[in-house]
Amino acid sequence: MKLARFVKFREEKFGGVLFETRSEKVFTLTSTGAAVVKEIAAGGSAEQVVARLKARYQDPSGKLETEAREFIDSLRSQGLLSED
């Protein structure tokens, strides 16, 4: 899994932005969203991305894992990720 071909990510003070350069759509990200996207950009499957996030941040309630999975699904449904 990685960012789709036409998607660029940039960190900002408030978190980050994803820019889909073909449709010229901009998606703003919170700092949590930006952390997930940075891990996606680093490569690996959704499972590996979530595992790395859990290793980096405390997640005793499992909330981070749930939200990260939902966020990844949301990015996927908007065509911002590719699987190859």
Added chain:
Amino acid sequence: MSASLGAPLYVGWQLTNECNLACLHCIEESGPGKALAGELSREEALDVLRRLDEAQVPFLSFSGGEPLLHPGFWDIVASACGRGMHVKVETNGHLLKAEDCARLGSLGVKAVQLSLDGASAGTYERLRMRGRFETVLEAARLLRAAGVPLELNFSPTRFNVHEAGLAIDKAVELGAIGFYTGRTIMAGNAARSRALLEPTEEQYASFFAQVRAKAAEYQGRLRVCCHEMGFLEELKVRVENPAALFILLPDGKVKLINALPFLCGDLRRQGVAEVWKSFLEGWRSPEVRGFIAELERDPSLVGRLHERVECSLS
């Protein structure tokens, strides 16, 4: 949103004002022999590009004039693509040979946008003086054969609006992924040819109806981007919510937006962050807001849109 960003997301870079065509509606007044004094050299342009990359500007479009006429065009595009920036080239297509299209494909440009204002030689060549309709079609075919994503741009005029639907059919036939259109701004050359060019409101209504119908017909196959809003309405939106986009002129000066005369910096002398700060201040300045309000009262000011006025910044 732009105010919270550290840099623009998109730079529309007019590499040169020189052009091999002399289009009746050109807002930049480009044409043969119309290069500006002091245009950025290849080396200067590469230096600006490096600084845009360091500022993490993700997306550049190269236009003109005709961008392929800039002596550093290929090096600039290669450098931008090599840095991982997303690049679009906006060209009239007349200088593109098969080997150029292959090169654009291998460099990985995200799209090439060709101007195709009509579905016949008669309408196209009336607007794009010195241009040839068949040459653009051939360029489109060569780009597709080279695997380059193709977009088309259509500027409506009094004498081509009736062909909008056919032009969109042609875009699909050519394998384009995008079709861009909207109201033609009557500034620059267009201001002088206004009586000949400007569609009536009735014509615009029919034009937008054709475009909407074709957009529905080709949904999922062709992305049709049509700005029905007049430029004044768009300016009123932009002044409250500036797009994260600035226009880089051939000599390194930076404009707030094509459809305003205001300059907010000079990338030959200033850093990207400094110009970006001036860009955001410029949109908030009373001078810019006042000009937009005055434009509403006095539509003849549209003739000044392609001029250059330094923003008075704090």
